Amino acid sequence: MATERSTARLIVADRDDRVLLFLTFGEDHAVAPRWITPGGGVDPGEDFPAAGVRELREETGLVVDSVGPQFHRVDGPVDTKWHPYEFGRWAWFAIRTDHFDPDDAQRMPDELVDIVDTRWFTADELAAAAEEYEPLDLPDLIRRGIATLPPA
Numbered sequence: 001m002a003t004e005r006s007t008a009r010l011i012v013a014d015r016d017d018r019v020l021l022f023l024t025f026g027e028d029h030a031v032a033p034r035w036i037t038p039g040g041g042v043d044p045g046e047d048f049p050a051a052g053v054r055e056l057r058e059e060t061g062l063v064v065d066s067v068g069p070q071f072h073r074v075d076g077p078v079d080t081k082w083h084p085y086e087f088g089r090w091a092w093f094a095i096r097t098d099h100f101d102p103d104d105a106q107r108m109p110d111e112l113v114d115i116v117d118t119r120w121f122t123a124d125e126l127a128a129a130a131e132e133y134e135p136l137d138l139p140d141l142i143r144r145g146i147a148t149l150p151p152a
Helices: 048-060 110-112 123-128 138-147
Strands: 004-013 019-024 034-036 040-041 072-077 087-096 116-122
Touching: 004 048, 004 138, 019 123, 019 138, 040 048, 048 087, 072 138, 087 138, 110 116, 116 123, 123 138
Parallel strands: 004 087
Antiparallel strands: 004 019, 004 040, 019 034, 019 116, 072 087
16 A cells, blocks of 8 residues: 655745745655745645645745635655655645745744755746756646736
């Protein structure tokens, strides 16, 4: 039986359509870190939107009432070089906010170690970056998420 994890992922776009990403290690620091969006696991008793609101607050310090409607869902195998589980259920949400510097005061202890950098990227900047990102279609997901938001 494959291990699995449900996760809320967030496209956090500023008024210039730049998206907040974290350079983070996965399960093993022997593997180079990759750029990912804020978000994380759904806790028992939570649904995907509630997990998105909580994860956004914990990882960035940004407090919102809602992460809006889900714009994408992925259920399938994950890259086990970064994850200790084999199957993921990822619900994707997009929000627009003013540009801000993330606050790490509410991050979990492992996040304080694993998140090594934060940066705001456009989809094109990320696609052109020499560094890895996850998932492999993240620039396209950024574009799709931003397309669901009201104009800046």
